[in-house]
Amino acid sequence: MLELTLDMEQYDCPFIAASDGAAVSFCAAHWEFDPTDDRLETRMVVEGASPDAVDEGLRVLRDHDGLREYDLISRRGAVAHVRTAIDETAAMGTIRDHDGYITGPFRIADGRELWHVGFDRDGSANAALSALDRDNEYDVVSRDPVDITELSGFVQNVGAAMTLVEGCRDLTPRERETLEAAVDGGYFDSPRGETLGTLADRFDVSKPAVSKTLRRGQAKTMARITQALDEMDEE
Structure with a gap:
């Protein structure tokens, strides 16, 4: 194919x-x-x-x-x-x-x-x-x-993929914007690029506020990722 x-x-x-x-x-x-x-x-x-x-x-x-x-x-x-x-x-x-x-x-x-x-x-x-x-x-x-084995794996894991998509939809606009800015700016890299301070300045909020938004977004996405991994194991 x-x-x-x-x-x-x-x-x-x-x-x-x-x-x-x-x-x-x-x-x-x-x-x-x-x-x-x-x-x-x-x-x-x-x-x-x-x-x-x-x-x-x-x-x-x-x-x-x-x-x-x-x-x-x-x-x-x-x-x-x-x-x-x-x-x-x-x-x-x-x-x-x-x-x-x-x-x-x-x-x-x-x-x-x-x-x-x-x-x-x-x-x-x-x-x-x-x-x-x-x-x-x-x-x-x-x-x-598209190799037939790749196609088979894709079809079998459609449910897990949809779980990840739903996880993205769970995010509020601010949570999504904050996660995207953190990833694009290297907040999770080592050495770190963006910091809580620079993210706070970017969104014109306090560091505790941006930290809370970031943690909420991470919690939602990680919950969906672990759920998707479980679904892949079951399939």
Whole structure:
């Protein structure tokens, strides 16, 4: 198996048109292709620079000729959850014609789309890329062979991976910012880069306050890491 990450610009994709016309991004939470009707049904998380940006992005999306169905599931400020059905794009058809398949969530922003595409054989991948080159603009971000044993290990440990993702979601914005600043600044290195004093100055708080935030963030992430390790042992 070969996995490609492609940075795509599709001229007939409603989501790309919407992200090019407004300061919004789309991330696929669920997708399903109907080959009998040549349409892609998705549930997308839409994020914008502001509520007005989301309004404009959704308007462009709804007005696009390639959109078949649209349903606003929920909305809170500059974040929305939508269900859509769109026509098969030319690039989607090319990938399917060469036995390719989507292997992970796709994200669309600034008029471009990041695809994760799999092929069972190198020859199919090369033929697909050659065909894509005729009608689309794209960059190959990565091209990685996937060994069957690696694939098996990944599938078996999906539960543990999701536990780690949930651990990241448990963090408050301040806890996440503080942990990221500590790691990026070398707080955990030896010799130490950032200190409690420099972190406190960065966030304009006292050293006890930044220490407390750091400990809370560490406790949450370490709890999830140990839980994930237990799940990996069980699997």
